[in-house]
Structure formats: structure tokens, C-alpha cells
Amino acid sequence: MRFRTATGAASGAALPALLLPALLLLALAAVPADAGSDGFRKEAARAVRAHERARAQVDRLRESDASPTEVKDAERRRKAVRAELWDLLWSTGRNSGDPVAVDPSGRDGRCPFGERSRPPERRAHAWTAPTRRYWLSAGYAAKGSRWAHRHTGQDFAVDSGTPVYAVGSGTVRATTCGDGFGNQVVIRHRDGYFTQYAHLSRIDVRKGGRLTAGQRIGLSGATGNVTGPHLHFEVRITPYVGSAVPPLPWLRRKDVQVTAAAVTP
Ligand SMILES: [Zn+2]
DSSP states (O other): OHHHHHHHHHTOTTSOTTHHHHHHHHHHHTHHHHHTSHHHHHHHHHHHHHHHHHHHHHHHHHHTTOOHHHHHHHHHHHHHHHHHHHHHHHHHHHHHTOHHHHOTTOTTTTOOBOSOOOOOSSOOOSBOOSSSSOEEOSOTTOBOTTSSSBOOSEEEEOOTTOEEEOSBSEEEEEEEEEETTEEEEEEEETTSOEEEEEEESEEOOOTTOEEOTTOEEEEOBOOSSOSSOBEEEEEESSSSTTOEEOHHHHHHHTTOOOOSSOOOO
């Protein structure tokens, strides 16, 4: 979107040379307004679906023992879709003030960093649920007055101060605070997906830290745009808003069963 706007401005080659930078600046300034537009959202949603189809194709090929070349080609197609989505969301996030794109270390926002992250108390499975003793509230793609459009994650209703865990091993990509997600942690996993944990009362990890599955990363809370304490959990293709996929099917593919009733995994 930004690319097309800039191209349109640049095509006015007959304009005085001094006017062009000014026009380009105007084109860039127009991006934040675009960021919330239906056109942008549709473009991002299309790319998310294309990525998930490409990923499913890779999985299918692997399971059917396809040739390494076939798997490699499918994986290359998936990564190309992701790279496009990544560029789109990064520039939009920068312009709209998404802290994950602007201040991924959370330093400027003075996030409430707390005790150091605790490793799992017992040997964890490869993947785990993000919290314990919860009940599921708003699900992915639910409609509600709190969201401008559709809900992009899964809410786990828990009291404030409930430990929140990394669902799998990975690296802390961002720890931010101050926007609608409140205090949040974004983790990159080895399979290339990211998980986001929002509305925390305290963050126990720092950007760049390495985590094991089930490691405590903070405590649940009610920071940001909420009506009560809960954990907002997202699975994303990129670190940025706009690339979320349905989180419970993603967890199920990793043998993590999240059920509607309160459970202790
Ligand atoms: Zn939520």
C-alpha cells in the first residue's frame, strides 16, 4: 500500500525536483490513516491465509514423505509469502505506533519488569498451555465492542497475578507496554511462529532472552484495553499486529489440548 502510494507520487516526473521529496513525505504521512483501513486489513488477512495454506502444504508434503526438493520448494513459497506480510506489517506498525515495531525492548515505555523468569518446575513437554487453572473467554475471531473488528487471540480468564508460561522454547522478541495490549511479551519459536501474551501485570523476561517450554515469563493482569483481568494469547506469523492465526488449532497441532473448562495441564 505504501509502495503503491510512493510509486504514484514518483510518476510525476515532470514536477520540479524540490517538490518530489515533499510529495513523498506526504505519501508516507498518509500511511497511518491507511493502517486502519479495510483495504489494508483485507490485504493482510489474505496474506495470512495464503501463508497458512502454504504451511499446510509443507506439512502435507513432509507427512507424505515427498522428495526433499518438493519440500524445499514449498518451504520457499511459504517464506516468500511471510516476507511480504512481514514488510507490510512492519512498516504499518512503525507508522501506527505499535510498540513491537517501535520499541521492542520496552525501555522507553518503562515496563514493569519484575523477578527473573523462572524455569519450569518440572520437566515440561515440548509445548504447553500458556497458563493454568483458567476458563476460556473470548475466542479467536469473536466479535465484541472491545475490538474495532474481530478478536485476534484467545482469552484465558485468570485472576491477576497468575503465572504465565512460554508455550514452547524460543527467544523473547519483544517486551512492550503502553498500548492497548498493556504489558506484553512476544516470543519467537523455532518453527518460525510467534506467540504473544498481553495485559500482564508484570514482565519477568527481557528482549533477547532464551526460554524453555513452560518457563514463567510474567504474571497475568489487566493492563491496556480490558474490562477485567485475563491473559490475551495470540499466535502470529510475524511479531506484528495483523498476522494472527487461530491459536487453539495451532496448539493442538503441537499436542496441547486447551479445553473450555478450567484445567490443570
Ligand atoms: Zn483478548
